[in-house]
Amino acid sequence: MGLFDDLDRYTNQIKDRISASAAAVCIMKDNKIIHERYSGYHHFHKGARKVDEFSQFNVYSTRVTYVGLAVAIAINDGAIKSIDDPISNYLTNYDNNVLGNTTIRHLVTRTTGLQFQGKSVVRKFEEGTSFEGKKPEVLAAIIKNATGKTVAETINERVFKPLGLTQTEWRTEGKETLVCDINDPNSYPTLRLESNEGSDRNLYITARELALWGNLHLHKGTMQGQQILPRDLFENVTSKMTPNTLPVQLPRLGYFWWIQDKNVANSEIGPDLPEGTYQILGASGCSCTVIPEQKAVVVRMTNSLWTFGGKNGFDYIADIQRFGNIATQALNQHSYATF
Numbered sequence: 310m311g312l313f314d315d316l317d318r319y320t321n322q323i324k325d326r327i328s329a330s331a332a333a334v335c336i337m338k339d340n341k342i343i344h345e346r347y348s349g350y351h352h353f354h355k356g357a358r359k360v361d362e363f364s365q366f367n368v369y370s371t372r373v374t375y376v377g378l379a380v381a382i383a384i385n386d387g388a389i390k391s392i393d394d395p396i397s398n399y400l401t402n403y404d405n406n407v408l409g410n411t412t413i414r415h416l417v418t419r420t421t422g423l424q425f426q427g428k429s430v431v432r433k434f435e436e437g438t439s440f441e442g443k444k445p446e447v448l449a450a451i452i453k454n455a456t457g458k459t460v461a462e463t464i465n466e467r468v469f470k471p472l473g474l475t476q477t478e479w480r481t482e483g484k485e486t487l488v489c490d491i492n493d494p495n496s497y498p499t500l501r502l503e504s505n506e507g508s509d510r511n512l513y514i515t516a517r518e519l520a521l522w523g524n525l526h527l528h529k530g531t532m533q534g535q536q537i538l539p540r541d542l543f544e545n546v547t548s549k550m551t552p553n554t555l556p557v558q559l560p561r562l563g564y565f566w567w568i569q570d571k572n573v574a575n576s577e578i579g580p581d582l583p584e585g586t587y588q589i590l591g592a593s594g595c596s597c598t599v600i601p602e603q604k605a606v607v608v609r610m611t612n613s614l615w616t617f618g619g620k621n622g623f624d625y626i627a628d629i630q631r632f633g634n635i636a637t638q639a640l641n642q643h644s645y646a647t648f
Contacts, residue, residue, distance in 0.1 A: 393413070
């Protein structure tokens with residue numbers, strides 16, 4: 310019996326439960342891939358491509374960590390003064406009285422209290438006092454106004470090219486290696502193709518390259534002995550940046566990454582994962598979990614939109630917590646086996 314058999318078995322059970330056609334698991338530890346498994350097909354219809362290491366999944370909200378790193382780079386470069394800069398300094402088309410004291414920090418930790426509606430903005434609650442949905446498109450606009458570059462241009466230039474990553478793409482047209490979305494078991498498969506600027510829900514990635522993304526963060530900007538971005542930039546991105554004004558039971562985030570905090574009641578990270586773990590999850594079931602204590606990154610890919618958000622009785626929070634708990638147990642066994 311393999312050390313990761315339980316994890317693979319659970320992943321396949323979830324694939325079937327959510328009516329996904331495709332799944333993948335990729336685990337890195339100590340800078341090496343120690344386990345990967347691919348199952349299923351790009352969709353359910355005749356002629357579908359079998360899933361393999363070249364299959365690119367739409368990762369949905371997992372993409373926001375790329376926007377988060379882009380703003381961290383802008384801050385490091387001085388294009389944005391600090392994480393506590395008011396967003397009104399960079400957004401000129403909205404009412405400053407409504408934007409008020411909202412900062413970049415509030416954006417990356419999902420605590421702005423604002424609701425953007427086209428060219429207008431309304432305040433739903435005071436900044437830093439409650440938790441909300443993600444607003445990567447607002448942050449992307451700030452980045453472009455501050456730097457003159459899109460998120461995609463920044464990340465391509467500063468991360469993908471130095472690391473030779475070629476299978477992480479904001480897709481505007483289809484190709485053979487893209488895994489389709491399954492919206493429900495009886496519908497036609499779809500591809501989400503949007504702008505190539507870097508904030509839309511069209512970021513397609515292989516399991517290996519998403520693991521490398523997590524590994525870049527784990528090793529604080531170093532890969533293959535090369536420091537491609539400053540170490541302290543990654544320290545900030547993956548540390549708790551949530552304002553202290555947020556009630557203690559609500560999630561703590563870095564730059565969009567959920568940070569493990571055992572004092573927090575509402576978290577998507579499994580309770581067995583150690584302090585310092587950080588994670589991001591997307592609507593299609595794709596996730597990237599970084600576990601510094603185990604020097605490991607765990608990636609899961611699936612392609613169903615049928616059950617996210619509690620649809621059809623599926624508890625996606627319980628699922629990703631269970632997945633993480635099984636993964637960390639397997640990694641502990643791996644450490645004992647190689648000791």
